[in-house]
Amino acid sequence: MTESTATGTVPPQRSHFLSGVVARxxxxxIVGATVLALWFLVVDSSQGTPFRTPNFVAGSLLGNDSMDMGVGPILLYTFVHYAAFIVVGLVASWVLVHVETASPMLLGLVLGFLQFDVVFYGSVAITGVDVVQALGWPEVLAGNLLAGMAxxxxxxxxGATRPITWWETLEANNVVREGxxxxxxxxxxxxxxxxxxxxxxxxxxxxxxxxxxALFLGSSTVDAVTVNATTVIGYTVLHVLAxxxxxxxxxxxxxxxxxxxxLILGAVLFFAAFEAFFMAL
Structure with missing residues (x-):
C-alpha cells in the first residue's frame, strides 16, 4: 500500500469511488438530456414542426437565422446538448456524495429551475438570442423541470443517495404534507x-x-384556441403546481x-389583494 502511494497510484477504494461517481x-x-429532447420533440410535433427546437438552437449557436439547418448542425447541437447534461450529471453526482439530501424529486425541481436560469442567461450571453422567449418560457421551464427530476x-x-421517499419527506414536515x-x-x-x-x-x-x-401558443382569441395534448397536459401540470x-x-x-x-387576518387581506390584482390583469 505504501509503494502504490509513493508511485502516485490511486488506491483501489478511491478509484472505485471515482468510477462510481463518474458512471452515475x-x-x-444522458437520461436528463434524452428526457428534455423527447419533451421538445413532442412539443414541436404537436405544433406541426418536428425538430424545430434543435434547428433553432443550432442556428442560434452558429449565428444563422435559418430554420432548416440540415443534419450536420443538428448533430453538433445534439453533441453539445448531451455534453452539457453529462457535466450537470457529474456535478450533481459528486455533490450528492458529500451532501445529505431530501427527496431526489424535490431536489430535481430545484435543479430544473437552476437549469432554466442557465438557459436564459447563457443563451443571451453566448448567442445574443433569448432562447427562452423564442421557444416559450412555459415549454422551456417544464422541460427543464422534467430533465432535472430525471x-x-x-x-x-x-445509489448516489440513500433511499428517501416522498412519504418520508412529507411525514417529517407537517407544513409540507398539509400544503x-x-x-x-x-x-x-x-x-x-x-x-x-x-x-x-x-x-x-x-x-x-x-x-x-394562451400560455404556450400566445393565443388571444377563442378561434385561436388549440385543444391538444400539449396545451391540456402542459396547463394541467402548471395548474397542479400552482x-x-x-x-x-x-x-x-x-x-x-x-x-x-x-397572521390569519393578514393572510385573508393578502389573498383578497392578490385576487383583486389578478382580476385587474
Missing amino acids: GVAAG VLYTLHVT VVTGLIGATVVAVWFLLFDVMRGRPFFTPGALGS FVVTGFFAAAIVTAADDAPP
Whole structure:
C-alpha cells in the first residue's frame, strides 16, 4: 500500500469511488438530456414542426437565422446538448456524495429551475438570442423541470443517495404534507368542475386547452384556441403546481398563526389583494 502511494497510484477504494461517481453522473446526464429532447420533440410535433427546437438552437449557436439547418448542425447541437447534461450529471453526482439530501424529486425541481436560469442567461450571453422567449418560457421551464427530476432520480436509483421517499419527506414536515394535500385537493376540485362545465357545453377539455393555448401558443382569441395534448397536459401540470405552492403557503401561514393569531387576518387581506390584482390583469 505504501509503494502504490509513493508511485502516485490511486488506491483501489478511491478509484472505485471515482468510477462510481463518474458512471452515475454520465448515466444521469444522458437520461436528463434524452428526457428534455423527447419533451421538445413532442412539443414541436404537436405544433406541426418536428425538430424545430434543435434547428433553432443550432442556428442560434452558429449565428444563422435559418430554420432548416440540415443534419450536420443538428448533430453538433445534439453533441453539445448531451455534453452539457453529462457535466450537470457529474456535478450533481459528486455533490450528492458529500451532501445529505431530501427527496431526489424535490431536489430535481430545484435543479430544473437552476437549469432554466442557465438557459436564459447563457443563451443571451453566448448567442445574443433569448432562447427562452423564442421557444416559450412555459415549454422551456417544464422541460427543464422534467430533465432535472430525471437526472436526480437516475442518481437516486443508481445509489448516489440513500433511499428517501416522498412519504418520508412529507411525514417529517407537517407544513409540507398539509400544503401538498391541500393543493392537490384544490387543484382536483377546480379541474373536475371545469371538466363538467366543458362536457355540458359539448367541448371537453376546452378550458385547460384555452388556458394552455394562451400560455404556450400566445393565443388571444377563442378561434385561436388549440385543444391538444400539449396545451391540456402542459396547463394541467402548471395548474397542479400552482395549487400545491398555494397550499404550502396557506399551510405555513395557518401553522404560524397558532403562535401569532393576527397572521390569519393578514393572510385573508393578502389573498383578497392578490385576487383583486389578478382580476385587474
